[in-house]
Amino acid sequence: MEPSIDALNQELKNLSTSSNKRMTWLVFAICWFSIFTEGYDLGIYGAVLPALLDDKQWSLTAIQAGAIGSYALVGMILGAVIIGTLTDLIGRKGSLIICISLFSITMALCAMAPNPELFGFYRFIGGIGLGGVVPTATALTIEYSPAKRKSFIYALMYTGYSIGGVAGAILAIFLLQEHGWRFLFYFGFLPILVVPIIIRFLPESIIFLRSKNRYAAAEEIINRYGLSMEEIKDNEDSGDYKNQEKKKLQSVTNLFKRENVRSTLLFWITFFMGFLMIYGLNTWLPKIMRESGYPMGSSLAFLVALNAFAAIGPVLAGVIADRWGAKRVISISFFLASISIILLSIKFSIVLLFILVGIAGFGSYGGVILMNSYIQTFYPADNHATALGWAHGFGRIGAVCGPLLGGLLISWNVDLSWYFYIFSISGLLGTVCILFLREKA
Structure with a gap:
């Protein structure tokens, strides 16, 4: 029994x-x-x-x-x-x-x-x-x-x-x-x-x-x-787990209420830009750096730096966000990523380039991961899963576009600087979207 x-x-x-x-x-x-x-x-x-x-x-x-x-x-x-x-x-x-x-x-x-x-x-x-x-x-x-x-x-x-x-x-x-x-x-x-x-x-x-x-x-x-x-x-959720299916439609509707629709779209665009930046860089950074004249080993070392600092970003950003607030830290993270990426178009010393790549990884990953927790504190409790799921779904479109965009730029034989301009603009747009968010849904 x-x-x-x-x-x-x-x-x-x-x-x-x-x-x-x-x-x-x-x-x-x-x-x-x-x-x-x-x-x-x-x-x-x-x-x-x-x-x-x-x-x-x-x-x-x-x-x-x-x-x-x-x-x-x-x-x-x-x-x-x-x-x-x-x-x-x-x-x-x-x-x-x-x-x-x-x-x-x-x-x-x-x-x-x-x-x-x-x-x-x-x-x-x-x-x-x-x-x-x-x-x-x-x-x-x-x-x-x-x-x-x-x-x-x-x-x-x-x-x-x-x-x-x-x-x-x-x-x-x-x-x-x-x-x-x-x-x-x-x-x-x-x-x-x-x-x-x-x-x-x-x-x-x-x-x-x-x-x-x-x-x-x-x-x-x-x-x-x-x-x-x-x-x-x-x-x-106090016994409501079994009733979540009945609430899903209402949760989706809540995202598009008049008072919430602007914030919902801003979250979507931010995730889109963040994923585009992350997956675009992860796919094409070694190729771009190799085309810039660096040997294969050095080009792959840039990918190591990107991901190594990306591992630190979410943890440190989370600690800082507990003191400063998630909105401020996310906007700073995306802005740092945007600035560092555009500076990669300039021929600096190899050490400074590694630092810039690391900041790009730190800011882009730290901002996106912190977004996962921020969106759940932004909306009411019964909207957490739906808000995050829909934002991630739209953001994944940006993830798909990142590798495709890099391939298009190479096929068009554009100047290498444009790779960094495009991904930098993504980070900047993410920064602006976060700044225009309300404090609460």
Whole structure:
């Protein structure tokens, strides 16, 4: 006989918190690794892009290369919908396992692809898996984090994305010329080896189990890990979790009320510009710097700097935002990114260029990640998920446009400075949009 919900709630309050801390870091570690593998998967394409364009067997044009860079991002948009729906059916743990397995297998298939058409197709399918990783890992991390540390632990978890990009660029520096680009894609298959560990140790979402009336399964996880789940229970929005489906239409309508529509559109444009800047630079920065006269190793080192500072950006920006306010910090972050990118068009010393690239990574990533938490404090509680989901959906269009735009600029043989002008304008527009936002919805 399953325990009553009242009995379970009382048990949640009485359990100790020490095991809960251990569980927080176990879930954090698994989710961080998941984000890390996504960062490697997406970042490695920009790292190997110069080699792909030099591959005489494929004879890729810049437009084709830009389009292939966008295929994974298109898949991510579709994956966010598909995996989001699947999560409601099988839970967050199962969805994360499927996502990691899917993009790991497609990375191996990319390494074996005989032509650019199949390579692009595999990137698209892998993107579907990638699209479900961030929302699933984010939900699990936040659920198993203490209330006072949720934002910090989330920001720390998301550093995995940038560090994954750093790992890809460093491997490319040492292995690309000797072993070729296919070898680096085989590395992207290795995360599948961690799937058995995830199956064994990652707990299912307590919120998901309770929403499906699976109280016995929830109690089994609580007893196994000795959890204190009072804070996790708060995430159920005071029992409204089961009724969220009924509220979705109303939540969407609220975004476009007369008093909210301007802020909603400004958030969308900011996410669009931020994603365009991030994915455009990640895809084309090594190629642009190589065209500027730097050798392959130095060009990839710029990608390392971009992602290394991007890993620091969200954490430091979050700490500063607690004192200065998110709106001010986001606008400063985007502005710094915009200024540093446009200065890259000037021939400075190599050290100063690395610093400017680092500031660009710091500002662009820090601003976008902080936007995720800012938008949830901006709107009422019952609009959080809808506001973030729609803003991200529109922003992903910018992510798709970034690689395509770089390919178009190369095909038009424009002056290299224009790459930096375009991405700088994106950061500047994001800054302006944030400044025109109201203080609250």
